[in-house]
Amino acid sequence: MKNLSHSLTLAACAAATLLFAGGAIAGTASEAQLRYQQERAVCMSGSSNQDRATCLKEAGAALQEARRGNLSGSESQLGQNRTSRCNTLPVQDRQDCEMRMSGAGSTSGSEQQGGILRELTRPVPAN
Numbered sequence: 001m002k003n004l005s006h007s008l009t010l011a012a013c014a015a016a017t018l019l020f021a022g023g024a025i026a027g028t029a030s031e032a033q034l035r036y037q038q039e040r041a042v043c044m045s046g047s048s049n050q051d052r053a054t055c056l057k058e059a060g061a062a063l064q065e066a067r068r069g070n071l072s073g074s075e076s077q078l079g080q081n082r083t084s085r086c087n088t089l090p091v092q093d094r095q096d097c098e099m100r101m102s103g104a105g106s107t108s109g110s111e112q113q114g115g116i117l118r119e120l121t122r123p124v125p126a127n
Contacts, residue, residue, distance in 0.1 A: 032066035049112045096120055 036059055042048050043055035050058065086097035099105070105120030 032063055035066070036060070036063040047112070049114075096122070 039059035039062065040056065043050075043052055043059060046052070048055040082101040083098060086094045086101060089097050100118040100120045105118060107116055107118050109115055109117045
């Protein structure tokens with residue numbers, strides 16, 4: 001009887017683990033679906049900076065990648081992306097770029113307007 005009780009306890013633990021993991025996966029899937037619905041609404045309203053067909057195609061591709069688990073961007077990854085934009089600049093300009101990308105200075109514009117302008121004003125000593 002003790003072995004049966006132990007087996008039932010193990011089975012219950014396994015079922016609970018699967019249920020929890022399934023819930024976490026479902027939560028991610030529902031978040032992805034919600035995001036897709038929001039992006040699709042933007043596409044259909046015409047407020048995207050893309051034509052409707054391209055916008056819908058991109059939203060669908062993002063949903064598919066999210067379902068595969070390939071769209072998670074951690075803060076450290078986003079920070080690395082911001083910094084890597086500055087690596088193509090000449091060495092003397094990189095520090096200013098990194099400062100702008102970390103939030104120093106001012107920003108204006110949007111993706112819909114064609115881009116975001118990041119501006120940083122610093123005094124430069126005269127020679």
